[in-house]
Amino acid sequence: MNLSNTLKSKSAESCGSRKIIYPSRNLKIPNTTLSRWRWKHHYWVAYQLPDGTKVMSARQVARLIGQLKTDVIDFVQSNDLETIDVRIPSKVVINAITLPTIATYLQRLLEEDRLQNHRLSLCPEEWEEFIDALANQSKKDFFVPNSSFFKSDSLVKRANLIKIQLENDMSLEVLVLPTGEYRISHAQGLHCIEVNLDWLMDNSPKKARTLSNMKISRQAVECRFVTELGIRQLYTFDCKDWLKIWEYFAKKGNKIAIVLLKACAEENIPTRVEKVLRNGF
Numbered sequence: 001m002n003l004s005n006t007l008k009s010k011s012a013e014s015c016g017s018r019k020i021i022y023p024s025r026n027l028k029i030p031n032t033t034l035s036r037w038r039w040k041h042h043y044w045v046a047y048q049l050p051d052g053t054k055v056m057s058a059r060q061v062a063r064l065i066g067q068l069k070t071d072v073i074d075f076v077q078s079n080d081l082e083t084i085d086v087r088i089p090s091k092v093v094i095n096a097i098t099l100p101t102i103a104t105y106l107q108r109l110l111e112e113d114r115l116q117n118h119r120l121s122l123c124p125e126e127w128e129e130f131i132d133a134l135a136n137q138s139k140k141d142f143f144v145p146n147s148s149f150f151k152s153d154s155l156v157k158r159a160n161l162i163k164i165q166l167e168n169d170m171s172l173e174v175l176v177l178p179t180g181e182y183r184i185s186h187a188q189g190l191h192c193i194e195v196n197l198d199w200l201m202d203n204s205p206k207k208a209r210t211l212s213n214m215k216i217s218r219q220a221v222e223c224r225f226v227t228e229l230g231i232r233q234l235y236t237f238d239c240k241d242w243l244k245i246w247e248y249f250a251k252k253g254n255k256i257a258i259v260l261l262k263a264c265a266e267e268n269i270p271t272r273v274e275k276v277l278r279n280g281f
Helices: 003-011 058-065 069-078 099-111 124-135 186-191 205-213 239-251 255-266 269-278
Strands: 033-039 042-048 054-056 083-087 093-098 155-158 160-167 170-176 182-185 221-226 231-238
Touching (some): 054 099, 058 069, 058 099, 069 099, 099 124, 170 255, 182 186, 182 221, 182 239, 182 269, 186 231, 186 239, 231 239, 239 255
Antiparallel strands (some): 033 042, 042 054, 054 093, 083 093, 221 231
16 A cells, blocks of 8 residues: 555645646655654654654554554545655655654544553543644744634645745745645745734734734644655745735835735736646746
């Protein structure tokens, strides 16, 4: 059963009448070192990417959660959960499973009362703590947006990053989702008009009212994507929300925002992205 090929074929499915290409073929596969993932006095063998992210093979996950390897692969495939191709120390390339994906599987087993005979013999509260540690292992130094405005629970989506050209000296990084949706990270959307990220991270009720008046989506969406060093995760807005934000700053005299909006009026972001995808980057 080839987990990598199955997930790649799913991500190239059409969205409506438009075929979406999931742009990962030019990415170098990150190398890993042998490592351990620890929780309290327990530890498990894992692989570590250059950025510190830890992943596990399907076999390692099976040992951790007390299930068959085939059960692990079937669960990941059927739920379209996050995996990443990595090169392990033996130089073999495997399709590894991220810790948040393992947390999702454990949560399902806990809800179905299938962990009572697990060798760790944890109570339900301890299982919740364990699952939370797995899910949040990669969230250190992760900027959280305004909690006065955004919903407390965020959606997590897989994506790949491509760069489009807007003007001669202006480019923009866009995250492409397997569904065909295009999103832009909070940092990138503000950086391109030379506005500090603190503007969005400001947790004040006043800033929340500003965002509300612009009718920005309150649903926080995290995008996770693969780099040569490992996995990055970023909070994002869709293109419509960014047009509202750029218009807000353009009205305040931000000249770069004005140029950016004019470029988008001449040819919108989705059209530019599709051109890049068609031309093979």
